Amino acid sequence: MDKITFTIDGQKITADKGMTILEAALENGIYIPHLCYHPDLEPVGVCRLCMVEIEQRGLFTSCNTPAEPEIAVRTETPEIEKVRRVTAELLIVNHPFDCLICEKNTNCELQKIAHFIGIDEEHINKMRKPERILPIDTSNPFFIYDPNRCVLCGICVRTCRNTVSISTLDFMDRGYNSIVSTFGNKPILESRCVSCGECVARCPVGSLKPKETPIPSREIKTTCPYCGVGCGLILGSRGDKIVSSRGDIENPINKGQLCVKGRFGHEFINHPERLTTPLTKKDGLFVETSWDEALELIADKFSHYNGDQFVALSSAKCTNEENYIMQKFTRAVMGTNTIDHCARLCHAPSVAGLAQSFGSGAMTNSINEIQYTKSIFAIGTNTTSAHPVIAYKIKNAVKEGSKLIVANPKEIDLCEFADIFLQHRPGTDVALLMGIMKVIVDENLYDRDFINKRCENFTDFKSSLDNFTLDFVERITGVHRDKIIQAAVTYATHKPGMLFYAMGITQHTHGTDNVLATSNIALLTGNIGKPSTGVNPLRGQNNVQGACDLGALPNVYPGYQKVDVPAIKQKFEKAWNCTLSEEPGLTHTEIFDSILEGKIKVLYQMGENPVISEANASHVIKAIEQLEFFVAQDIFLTETARYADVVLPASSFAEKDGTFTNTERRVQRVRKAIEPLGESKPDWQITCEIAKRMGKEGFDFTHPVQIMDEIASLTPSYGGISYERLEYHDLQWPCPNDTHMGTPILHSESFATASGKGKFMPLTYKPSFELPDDDYPLILTTDRSLYHFHTATMTRKGGLVKLRDRELVEINPQDAEELGLTNAQLVKVISRRGVVKSQIKITDVSQKGVISMTFHFAESPTNLLTNDAIDPVAKIPETKVCAVRIEKV
C-alpha cells in the first residue's frame, strides 16, 4: 500500500494513502478527541470534536479529512482548544452527571474527552439546563437503551444500518428533540431489532448498555460455541463465573462482530441446571455418584460387549481433540467403526457429494472472500438465522454491488436484499438448478475453457440436462420461467460468483443429488478454484467440520482416510498399537434400526440429543429404551440423557482447552476461561479415563496439546496444525506441514479426485419420498430461529427465551383461512409418524401448501413428525419434506 508522510504537531507521520487525519493520528498514538468516529464505520463528522488545523487552510474535522502528503496538521492551537471546549461543553451540559452510577464509568468516551480537555465548572453550570427525563427502554432482555445519556453520535444508527444491515435504529424528531429511536419509537423488543448487540458494543457512552455488566477480572480469547462461522470471542470471567463476552476484533472472520447468541447466549455456562456430578440410574431414578464408581461401572460394562454391540455418538459441539479421542476409543478400544455424529443429519451429502465431484467435501472457499464476489447464489440457507455473521457479509457484499440470488421455499429475511428470489417448492432443488444450468448451456454462457481444461464427464452431464426444459422445471418447482432465466444469466455473467447452501440442500432423500447439482453449476460457470467463487456448504455446528475431519464417522479415520483401505488401517494399527476393524461402521440413521434389531446393545453418547434432533424421533426413543447400557456424557440432562443408565457431567467450551474447525476449514483455539463447573470434566478426559480403566494404552494425555500433536502426526490435512502455530497463524486445512500456511481456497490447481479433474455428474429429478396427499395435504419443512440453537439445550437457559419462547408453525394466510385458523391458535400437526401441538403464526413468508417449524422446542418436538426415509448414499433423513395435516385442538 502506498504510504504518505505529513506532520502532526511537527512530528513526522507516515500513513497509508487514503487514511484520514484522525486515523493516521490514532494509529501513530496521537489522541484527538472524537465521539462519532468508529473505525468500522464511514465518518460523518457530526460531533465536531475532532477539529484540527491544517496550516494555511484552516480548521477541519479530522475524521473525514484525508491526510495529504506534506500537510502540516496542528491538534493544539488556541482556536482549536476553544472550539473543542465549546463542543465538549455543549455535549456535557446535555448529559447526566451521575458518572459513578453509570455502567460506562471509566470506559466512557465523553468522560475521556472531558478529562482530556479539563472542564470549567462555572461555564458548565451556566449552560446547564434541567434534564429532560426520557423513558428508558428496558424491553430487550440483554440491553438497555437510555436516551438521556445519548450524545447522538449516530454510531448505533450507522452500525445497525451499515454493519449488520438491519436498520432498526434511526434518528427521530428534529433539532434539540432529536433522539435515536426505533420505527415509531416502539420498545426495542417490538421492533425489528435482532439483538445482535453490535450497537451496544460500539456505544461510546452509557446510552446503549448491557443489562448485566460486571467488569471481568480476566479475559480470554476463545471461539464461539454456536454455529460453524467460528467467530472469535473474548470471554470475561470473575471467580468461577463467565460474566461477559465480546467479539474479538483481531479474529479474521468476525473482526469483533457477533450475533445475538454469540454475544449474549452464554448464560448456560454457569446455569444452575448444569450437570456437576456423575449420575447413575437406580430403580429408574438418577442418584449422584462418585466419578470412581461411575467410571468403574462403565469400564466394566463396556468390557463385556464386543465391537458389533457397541456404538458411539460423538459430538459436533466438542473439540477436535475430543472427537479424535472418541473415535480412537471406539476403534482402538471397542474395535468397531460404528461411530457417527450429527453431521449425518446435516452435511453428510456435502461430504459424499462433493467428494465425488471435487474429491473433498468441505467449503471450497473462505468467508472473507464474500466481500469481493460479484454474485452470490444462496440456496437452501436461511443465513440470517443460522449463520448471522456470514449474512452480515453477504448483505454488505450486495451493498457493494454483488448480485444476490436467493432460492428458498420460504421468503427468508435475506430476500430483502436479493436481486432475484426463487421460491421453489421444497424438495425440487435438482430441477431448479438443472433448469438454470440448461439455460446457461442453451444461452452459451458456460465457461468452455474451464470445462475443457479442468473438468470431465461434461458430455454425459450435458445430455442429462435435456429433460429439464423450462416447461418441466416451471411445473415442478413452481418458479416462473422468467426468474429461472434471470437467475441463470445473472449467475453466469457476474463472476466471480459464490454459491452457499445449507440444510435446504442436504436434508433430502436426494440430498447428495442436490449437492452434486451445486457442484455442477460451479463447474459449469468456472466458479471454482478461484478467489470469491466456490461451492460453500455452511456448516451448522461450531465444530461439525472438525468432528468430520477427525474421523467421528463410520467409514473414515481422521482426515477422511478410509477404514477399508488396508494401508491406512495398518498405519493406524501401528500408531495406536492395536488391531482395527476394516469394516465400515453403521451410520447415525442406521444405528437405531440396528438397536431395534437387537444387534447393538450399548450406546456411548457425547453431547448429542437425538430424541429431539433425529427424524421420526419416536423411532429413536423406542430404540434407546431397548438398549442394555447407555452412557450419556453432556453438560445438561438433555431429553435424551434422561434415558441413560449413567450420565457423566462434561465441561462446557468455556472450561477447557482445545480447537474447533469452522465451516471454512479454519482451525481455531478454544481456551479455558474458568475451571470446570462442580465435578464436571472435559470430554476428552472422561473418555481417556474410561479407556485407561479398561486397561488400554494410548490415552495418557494430560493436555489437549498432546492430542493435537498425535492428530497432526496421523492426519495429513492437519499435519501442520499445532497449538504453537495457532497462536500466531490463521490456518485452514489442508495444512500438511509446519511450514505450510494453510489453504483458503481448495482446488485452485487441481481437484482432489483420482483424475485431478472436477467431475460433472448427470442428474435426474427425484421427488421427495413423502408428498402431500388427501390425508396429509401440506408439506412440512424445517427451519431455524435466530434466537435458538438446534435442540436449544444451550439457548433456552436465559434471555434468549424472551426473544422466542415457543414453537410457531409458520403457515400461509390462504392455508390458514382454508383451515379456519387464526393467528397464535393452538393446533395439532399430524404426520404418519406422530402428532405435535403448537401455536401457529400466519405469515406469507411461507408459500401456500408449505408450513414450517423449527425443532428448538421439546414441548413441540417437530421431529416426531419428520420422515426418516434416507438418502441412499449419504444416509441423511429427509427432515426438510414430509406430508402433514393440521387440525384444530
Add this chain to the structure above:
Amino acid sequence: MRKAIKEIKVGLGTCGISAGGELIFEEIKNELEKQGANVKVKETGCMGMCYMEVLVEVSINGESYLYCKVTPDKVKKIIDMHIIHNKPIDEWIIKNKGKILKEETFFKKQKKIVLKNCGAIDPGSIDEYIACDGYKAIKKVLESYSKDEVIDIILESGLRGRGGAGFPTGLKWKYISRSKRNKKYIICNADEGDPGAFMDRSILEGDPHSVLEGMMIAAYAIEADEAYIYVRAEYPKAVHRLTTAIRQCQERGYIGNGIFRSDKNFKVTIKEGAGAFVCGEETALIASVEGKRGIPRIRPPFPAQKGIMGKPTNINNVETYANVPWIILNGPDAFASMGTEKSKGTKVFALAGKVVRSGLAEVPMGITINEIVFDIGGGIKDGRKFKAVQMGGPSGGCIPASLGDLKIDYDELVKTGAIMGSGGLIVLDDTTCMVDMAKYFLTFTQNESCGKCTFCRIGTKRMLEMLKKITSGEGQEKDLRLLEDLAYKVKDNSLCGLGQTAPNPVITTLKYFRDEYMAHIKEKRCPAHSCPALMTYRINPENCVGCSLCLKNCPVNAISGNSKEIHTIDREACIKCGLCYDVCKFGSVEKV
C-alpha cells in the same frame, strides 16, 4: 364591423387565490354568462403586486387594462362598463394599454427576465409559453451548440446560483460535465422554506415551463438524462402547475426519449418534500430524494461528485434555471451588462414586512436597498421609521437603514454579515425589536435543525435560551458574551449550511443593534416596546375620550373607567395582549 377579441385574465397565483381570486374567477364567468358575452377567461400567475391582488386584466383586441383589488362587487361593473360598453373604469386601473397609471415606481426600477411571463401568460398553457419564445432556447441549443458551448455561454453570462450562496452556475456545470460517469442527474431545488420568501413559488406557479426549459439546457450541458424537482408539498399550486407542464411536454415530445427529435432523453420526476427546512440543503435534499431521512452529510464529496445514488448531480434552484433560457436567447453579454462587477443579471426579491407594497420584484443587481424599500416598496407602512431589512431569511442577517445605499451584490452583502439568500427581504420598522427578531429566526432554525451535529443541535438551543432570558429581562452582560461566543462557534463549526448560517440574525443584530440588547439587559427596557416582559400599556389621559372601546375589548377586564371619562389600565391584571392598543381610534393607548 369585425368582432372584437376580448379576453380576461385573473391572477391566480397563491397571492391571488388568498385574496379571493378563485371567487372572482367564478364571478366573472357567471357574469359573462349572464350577459351572454363571448369572452375567454384565463388564469395567470403572480405579476408581483401581491398587495394589489386580486388583479384582473381585461384585453380587447390586444389592448390590455389591469384592474387591481378587484372584489365581487367590482366584477359586475367592470363587465358591464368595460366589456359590454367598452368604457374602462380608470379609477381602478393600474395599467392602461401599457401605460402605467398608478404605482409607477413599483414597475420602473424592475427589470424582468425570470418573471417576464409571470402574470402575463396562462401558466397552464404550453402554447402561450411557446408564443413568448418558449422552448426556443432549448431548440437552439440542441441544433447549434455543443455542450461546452452552452457551458461557456453560462460562464460568460456570470450567472450565479440564485439559491443563496451564489456559486457560479457555469462552473458547477463545467465540473460535472467533465465527469466521465455514465449516469448523471439534474435536480431543481424548489424547497423554498424561508419564512416570508415566495419567489420560487411564484415562478413555478406563473411560468413553470421556463424552469423546465432551463433544466433541459442544463441536462444537455452536463449530459444528464434524468431530473428531479424537489418541491414543497405545501405548494400545491406549484406542484399542480409543474405536473401539468411536464405532461404537456411529454405529449409534445419535449420530455421523454428523443426530446425535440434529437437523440437526447430527458425524464423529470417531481419529488414532494414534507416540509423540512433542512431539505433545502443540497445533501439533505438528495438524501430525501433517495427516500432517506433528509439530513445533510459532510461535503466533500459534493453532489457534483456524488449525488443521487452516488452519481454526479447538478443542483440549481428554480430561479437559476429560469434565467437560463433568457441567457441562451439573448446572449451572455446582454445578461452580463446588468448588475455589478461580480453579480450579474437580475434578482427576484420577495418584499414583505412593514413595507407598503409587499410583493415580488425583479431588480437588476446593483440596485440599492433604499431603492427597493422606498421606490419599489413604497416606503414604510403607516409612515413609521425604516429600521432595517432582514435579508436571506433565517440564514441571513439584518442590514440597518444606515446602510440603505448598499448595492445588491453577493459579495457586498456578505460583508455586512447578511447574505443574498434566495431573495426573502423583510422590511422592519421602529416597532420591531431586534432581539426579538433574532429570537424569532433562531426559534425557526432551532426547530428546523436536523439534530445531527452538536453545534446546531445543542448550540442553537443554548443561544435561544439566552435570547429568551434577555427578552424576558433576565439577561446579564455575561450572557451576551456567552451568546456572542457561541454564535461564532456555531457559525464556524457546524456541519452544514443550516447550522453555519443559523447564528447570522444574532450576529448581525449584535453588530448593528447592540444597544438594543444592552437596553434589555441593563435598563430592562425594550426600545421598540415589543417584548411583553419589558413593556406595558397605558392610556394617555390627554387624548382619551372615554369611548370604552378598549374596556369592552379587554379580555381580562383590566381596564376601568366610566363612559366619557378617562380610562385606566390595571397593570397587574393586564396580560399585554395589545387588543386595547389595536382598537383605540384616538391613539390614546400607548406602549411604554
